[in-house]
Each structure stands twice: as C-alpha cells, then as structure tokens.
Amino acid sequence: xxxxxxxxxxxxxxxxxxxxxxxxxxxxxxxxxxxxxxxxxxxxxxxxxxxxxxxxxxxxxxxxxxxxxxxxxxxxxxxxxxxxxxxxxxxxxxxxxxxxxxxxxxxxxxxxxxxxxxxxxxxxxxxxxxxxxxxxxxxxxxxxxxxxxxxxxxxxxxxxxxxxxx
Numbered sequence: 001x002x003x004x005x006x007x008x009x010x011x012x013x014x015x016x017x018x019x020x021x022x023x024x025x026x027x028x029x030x031x032x033x034x035x036x037x038x039x040x041x042x043x044x045x046x047x048x049x050x051x052x053x054x055x056x057x058x059x060x061x062x063x064x065x066x067x068x069x070x071x072x073x074x075x076x077x078x079x080x081x082x083x084x085x086x087x088x089x090x091x092x093x094x095x096x097x098x099x100x101x102x103x104x105x106x107x108x109x110x111x112x113x114x115x116x117x118x119x120x121x122x123x124x125x126x127x128x129x130x131x132x133x134x135x136x137x138x139x140x141x142x143x144x145x146x147x148x149x150x151x152x153x154x155x156x157x158x159x160x161x162x163x164x165x166x
Contacts, residue, residue, distance in 0.1 A: 002048055003029045014040045041068040046076060053080035061085060066092035078104040078126075090116045093123065104128055 003013045007030030014035040015021075026032050041047060047069060051057050061075070062085035069075070075098060077084050086107055092098045100122040108115075109128065117123050147157035 002050065003032050006046075007031060011046075014044060016040045038068055041065065042070055044070060044073060046074045048076040049079045049083060051079055051083055053082040057083045059083070059085040059088075061089070063088040063091070066098060069098060071097055072099045074099055075101040077101070081106040081109070086115070086117055090120070093117075093120055098122075100124065102126070 003015065006013045013030070013032040015032050016035060016037045020034045021029075021032075026034070035043065049061060051060060057080075060083045061077070066075075066088055069092075075089065084103075084107070089098075089101060093101060101117075102124040103117070104126045105128055106115075111118065111125075143159065147159070150157050
C-alpha cells in the first residue's frame with residue numbers, strides 16, 4: 001500500500017524483507033526494488049517501518065540502525081511502537097543526523113508528558129491512525145461517532161470489553 005503510493009509520487013522505492021518478493025510481486029507494487037537492509041538505510045531519504053512487534057523486533061530501529069541511515073533522512077513508523085528505540089531516535093534527531101520523524105505509534109500510549117521527543121520540532125505526531133486501510137478508517141470513524149451519539153442519548157457504547165464494564 002505505502003510502496004504503491006510512493007511509486008505514484010514518482011519515488012524510487014527500495015524494500016527489505018527476510019524473503020525477497022518474486023519479480024511478479026515487485027512489479028505488482030509498481031516496480032519496487034529489493035535492497036539489503038544496510039544498503040536501503042544508506043540510500044533512502046525516507047525509511048518507513050512495516051514490521052510486527054515481538055521479542056526479535058523489540059527496539060529493532062535503534063542506535064546502529066539510525067547511524068546507518070543516510071544523513072538528513074526521515075523515519076516513519078506506523079507499524080508498532082516497540083520496534084523503535086525512542087531514546088536512540090531522540091539522540092539521532094537532536095544531533096542532526098536524521099532530519100525528522102513521523103510517529104503514529106509509540107512504545108507507551110498515551111505518550112508520557114516527559115518524553116524527550118515531544119520537545120523536538122522535527123517530530124510529526126499522529127494519533128495512531130495512519131496505518132489503516134481507507135475502508136477500515138471509515139468504519140472505525142463511524143463506530144466512534146456512533147458511540148458518541150449513543151452516550152449523548154443515554155445508551156451504552158458498543159464494543160466494550162466485558163472485564164472493563166462495571
């Protein structure tokens with residue numbers, strides 16, 4: 001999805017995966033090109049993370065990762081907050097190695113008010129809404145608005161988790 005949008009904007013798109021896509025799949029995404037991770041980081045002006053969070057990916061993007069990124073590049077994370085070492089990102093942004101970051105997910109939500117990244121003008125924050133498909137986003141927005149209307153009309157909201165209902 002992201003690769004197709006970037007290709008539509010005329011960008012050359014590199015990707016890294018443990019298992020390379022077939023030529024047909026690369027073509028389907030508008031002609032993306034495989035690159036080893038270090039090469040991708042060194043060449044890219046924008047690096048967008050799209051990996052699951054788990055024991056093996058905790059702080060995947062950390063000090064070494066950022067040091068390998070092209071000077072002046074931007075990092076985008078709409079995957080999972082835990083894959084990013086926020087302290088290392090702060091250091092890389094503060095030093096000027098990275099030009100900026102766009103963050104839609106965070107290790108801790110809500111973001112603690114003493115998070116150093118909040119002090120940087122080079123970080124764009126979005127409220128955990130950027131990773132979804134357009135149809136999902138419409139459905140989610142409709143559900144939220146329906147629940148707001150329900151509460152205003154004295155009805156219970158839909159979709160409550162049972163153990164949190166009193």
